Amino acid sequence: MSGRDEPDARRPRSVYGVGSDPDVRYSLANERTALAWLRTGLGLVAGGIALTSFASFADLSVLLDVVAAVACVGGGCLAAYALVAWRRNERAMRLGRPLPPPSALPVIVVGIVAFAALVGAYAIWSGSTR
């Protein structure tokens, strides 16, 4: 299927075992998209770590540690999603099917809005109790 003489031994077989190789530029673009998702997850994780570090540094509320923990979990989930999305898109391209929609996009928008609301509520609350 891959146009080479030897059998295609690439993994995962659920991707490379079906269809034929698309234009390598599309495969590379798919890889970059997965990396962009990975970096988005990484940003959330780094933000969470920085937040918990800042909370301990300035002796702030436990609520910030909870928000940091949620950000870390969300970032880890996004990293896992990057793999799932890469596999799904590569498979669709090999089979000549339309690309599936980015299902994590609405979730991350809602998550970031909720994150901002939580931190904003905390800022207002801590300002009013001063």
Place this chain on the structure above:
Amino acid sequence: MTGEPDTRVPHDEPAERTALAWQRTALGVALGCAVLALAALRQGDPTLAVVGVLLGATTVTGAVRARKGRWPRPDRRPWGMLAPGAGAVVLLAALGLAASVLGALR
């Protein structure tokens, strides 16, 4: 319109952009690990800091080795890089979660 003719193969540029994306990602993981190590030291947890430093060092080493050995090759195997890369971010997320929980308990 003078100058050297473009002798690059058509896929050089996308492969270069992808290699740069990998470098940015590896750098991000390494920086995240550094922030984690500092946070863990600040919280008085050297074990977490050492694990963070080891994860960062492994990521940088892996990125350098991949840079030397894999680009540009027509039969690239992105899964062999994507899965460990995502694993490193998930591991960093788990360490960050541990740091948050430890911070909340203090």
